[in-house]
Amino acid sequence: MSEYKTVFLDLDDTVWDFTTNSKIALEEIYRCYSLDRFYPTFDLYYKTYSEKNTELWNLYHHGRMTKEILVTERFRYPLQLVGVDDTELAKRLDKDYLSVLSRLPNLVMGARELLDYLVSKYTLGIISNGFNETQYRKIDASGIGHYFSEIVLSDEIGINKPHPDIFKEALHRMSIEAADAIMIGDNYDADIRGAMHCGIDQIYFNPLSKPIEEEKPTYEVTSLLEVMKIL
Structure with a gap:
């Protein structure tokens, strides 16, 4: 690994x-x-x-x-x-x-436990296609901002996932190479394919077990807590 x-x-x-x-x-x-x-x-x-x-x-x-x-x-x-x-x-x-x-605080089941686990071992960043005016408010409302060293929003830089350049921007901000990072996301097209085309390993969060008709991700999980067995 x-x-x-x-x-x-x-x-x-x-x-x-x-x-x-x-x-x-x-x-x-x-x-x-x-x-x-x-x-x-x-x-x-x-x-x-x-x-x-x-x-x-x-x-x-x-x-x-x-x-x-x-x-x-x-x-x-x-x-x-x-x-x-x-x-x-x-x-x-x-x-x-x-x-x-943007004022609602609900997190995906297992998300806070996973963040607590990950932040003790890695630096964490967000890469999101959401809008500036709502994404920061969501993060504040749910009390998760302190977990992340960088928040990269497509709305700020003018590039959407799955374009490789948004992932390259995130790598640049973290001063790391693609091999040093892994991406966790629920959208195969935006998160998994995008990271894949930038040389970043991926964990596909697929709670509904949707069939994968394209290249398999590096890892696949149906629960966020399964990520702890990988990282």
Whole structure:
């Protein structure tokens, strides 16, 4: 096993429980804006929003979608489906959603235990495609900022995962070579393929055991606590 110096981690749905926190925030927005006028159940609204949001983020990862279009379109789309074409409402929904979302503290199961374990052995860094205005607030709300020596955000440097240059920037900030680092992430495309193409070993956090149709990662786990057996 390589003697790693640094462990890089993705933030959303690797450390910070984006799925749970996002659903809580969206339910508050659904209630506050009386979106039951358009969607009789929250579950229907959540499904419609989430499917479109995933599609838009996949485009954003690869530079085929701007941040400005993403944050408006993901809320405008569900409204348009029910005959409401209101861009200003979509923008207000996004602003209030992000405000609620960034204050929520829930972490992925096992994340704090893993961070406690890792920080005693390695320097830690975050590499995230999230937005500046929310990622730092999420880190503060969940009380995990002290674990990390560097936080590299695509929104700050203008390069998204999986592009190798965001990983190179993280290596540069840590003053290490690719062989000295390993990346932990839940998104095969952004985290695993991106690290792989930069020569960084990877631990694919795959709690749903999604099939891997491309090159196998260096390691794969279904629980964060399994990482302790690897590092």
